[in-house]
Structures are given as structure tokens and as C-alpha cells.
Amino acid sequence: MALLRTALALALLATLVLGVPRLLDVANRLAASQPSVAAVPVKTGTAASQVLLAGLEDGACIRLAPTRGHLDQTVFVDAGHGGLDPGVVGTTRSRRAVQEKDATLAVASRLAVLLRADGFGVVMARTKDTTVTKLAGSDSNYGAITYSGVHRDLAARAECANAGGADVLISIHFDGFSDPTVGGTETFYDSARPFAAANRRLASSLQSALVARLGAPDRGVWTDDQLAAPALTGSGQSYGHLIELGPGSPGWVDHPSRMPGALVEPLFVTNPSEAQIAGDPAGQQKIAEGLEAGILKFKSAPA
Ligand SMILES: [Zn+2]
Numbered sequence: 001m002a003l004l005r006t007a008l009a010l011a012l013l014a015t016l017v018l019g020v021p022r023l024l025d026v027a028n029r030l031a032a033s034q035p036s037v038a039a040v041p042v043k044t045g046t047a048a049s050q051v052l053l054a055g056l057e058d059g060a061c062i063r064l065a066p067t068r069g070h071l072d073q074t075v076f077v078d079a080g081h082g083g084l085d086p087g088v089v090g091t092t093r094s095r096r097a098v099q100e101k102d103a104t105l106a107v108a109s110r111l112a113v114l115l116r117a118d119g120f121g122v123v124m125a126r127t128k129d130t131t132v133t134k135l136a137g138s139d140s141n142y143g144a145i146t147y148s149g150v151h152r153d154l155a156a157r158a159e160c161a162n163a164g165g166a167d168v169l170i171s172i173h174f175d176g177f178s179d180p181t182v183g184g185t186e187t188f189y190d191s192a193r194p195f196a197a198a199n200r201r202l203a204s205s206l207q208s209a210l211v212a213r214l215g216a217p218d219r220g221v222w223t224d225d226q227l228a229a230p231a232l233t234g235s236g237q238s239y240g241h242l243i244e245l246g247p248g249s250p251g252w253v254d255h256p257s258r259m260p261g262a263l264v265e266p267l268f269v270t271n272p273s274e275a276q277i278a279g280d281p282a283g284q285q286k287i288a289e290g291l292e293a294g295i296l297k298f299k300s301a302p303a
Pocket residue numbers: 007008011080081087088100173174
């Protein structure tokens with residue numbers, strides 16, 4: 001694929017050598033000066049507990065019980081980026097900044113409410129504007145997260161999904177590109193896992209439900225190695241998968257996620273019209289409802 005995706009490139013650590021992050025640099029500068037878009041507060045109550053894992057941020061890897069019924073199924077809901085890692089930053093047509101990390105948390109919080117009411121247990125990678133793992137001093141440089149910090153944080157998310165006993169993993173991101181007219185919905189999965197068929201089915205269910213709700217251009221379902229092939233160098237290239245979805249690789253991904261998973265990019269926040277939807281509570285609810293519908297369809301269909 002010819003397009004350069006800042007958000008995913010970061011997730012892949014493609015940024016190591018690419019010199020990609022024109023957008024990311026902008027993102028990091030904006031992060032310090034722009035007010036955050038408030039996420040929906042997660043009403044955790046007594047039904048919430050932190051999964052036992054070393055080195056977690058406060059409010060990270062939180063297990064939430066169903067609020068209605070009980071399906072004995074747990075969904076890991078990952079709000080991409082957070083804390084020092086803003087992800088992609090775009091602006092709406094009215095020049096309001098939308099940070100990927102805020103939009104992902106808002107959608108994740110709304111999705112958790114919907115899934116819990118459907119009878120699912122939910123493990124949220126984060127419930128606040130933080131990374132999932134507590135960053136060490138060496139994980140940031142002049143207020144920006146380093147690539148090793150991103151790598152540690154992504155590995156911690158996969159570990160959280162495992163430790164939380166998740167049956168399915170949903171990682172929520174938003175896309176970015178240098179051309180603001182580029183937009184649409186796309187979803188990624190890993191085809192190298194033993195449960196690749198389930199990954200693909202999950203990704204397709206999420207993609208079609210998102211496209212139906214949002215009406216944005218359908219950019220399709222992709223495997224994470226298709227994404228990696230043209231772009232990566234260094235460790236990222238030799239791995240060639242998204243860290244949260246891919247197989248184990250000693251020293252790089254020591255504890256790979258153990259359940260079917262997909263990474264969704266519902267919209268481009270670098271497209272002003274799509275940033276408007278991504279930064280708006282009604283749009284975030286629509287995305288959450290699309291994800292819920294995709295998960296329900298995946299869970300109801302025969303394997
Ligand atoms: Zn992202």
C-alpha cells in the first residue's frame with residue numbers, strides 16, 4: 001500500500017527508520033498546547049478491578065463486570081495511544097484539534113458501556129489519558145514518547161489482554177495521512193496466528209458494521225503484514241506484524257496476545273470532515289455502536 005499511515009506506522013514501530021513522522025511531530029507539539037477532548041467517564045463502581053500485572057499506570061488494564069446478564073465472555077477494549085503518545089492529531093473544519101488518543105478513549109468508553117449491557121465482561125486497556133505501562137525516564141525525550149516506550153506500551157497491552165482472560169481483542173485507532181482529502185474506514189488483522197480465520201472473520205464483521213454506520217469510504221480489511229511489507233525497516237520489518245495482534249518473537253513480543261483480535265481505523269482524523277465525527281460525542285457513539293454490532297455478529301456466527 002502506498003499510503004503512509006502515521007498511526008499504524010507507530011503501532012508497527014515503522015517510525016524507527018522511516019523518518020515518517022511529520023504528522024507525529026505535529027502531533028507531539030500540539031499535544032502540549034491543545035485542551036483534551038473529554039472522554040466519557042467510565043462508571044466503574046465496585047464492579048471494577050485492576051488486572052494484576054506489574055508496572056501498570058493507574059486506571060490501566062481495568063476489568064469491568066457485565067451490567068446486564070452474563071455471557072461468560074470477555075472483550076479486551078484497547079483505546080490506542082494515551083498519555084505522552086497522542087497518536088495522530090487533526091483538526092475539524094471549525095479548526096478544533098482532535099487528538100487520536102482522546103477519540104479512541106471516548107469510543108472505547110462508550111463501547112464498554114454497550115458491551116457490558118450485552119452481558120460481556122470488558123477489560124479496558126486504559127480508562128484515563130495515560131499509557132498502559134508506566135513509562136520510565138528513558139521512555140520519553142523532551143516530553144515525547146520514544147520508540148522503545150511505544151514498544152513497551154504495546155507489549156503491555158497484549159499482556160493485559162492475556163492476563164484479563166479476554167476472548168476477543170479490539171484495538172481502536174484513527175488514521176492519518178498528509179493529504180487531508182483522504183478518508184475512510186479500514187481494519188487490520190494478523191494472518192499468521194493459529195486463529196487467523198477467526199481474526200479475519202472478526203475484522204470483516206467490524207469493518208462492515210463500521211462502514212454501514214459511518215458511510216465513510218470502505219478501504220477494506222487488510223492483514224498486518226500487508227501493511228508492514230512496503231514500509232518497515234529494522235526490528236519492525238523483521239517482525240512484520242502489529243505488536244498487539246502478531247505472533248511471539250523472542251525479545252520483541254515475548255507474550256503475544258492469545259485471542260482473536262483486530263485493529264480498527266474507523267476514520268481519518270487528518271480529514272477535517274472525518275475529524276469532526278471522530279471528535280464529536282454523537283460520532284463516537286456511532287462508532288461504538290458499529291463496533292458492538294461487529295462483535296455481536298462475530299460472536300453469534302458459527303466458528
Ligand atoms: Zn493509532
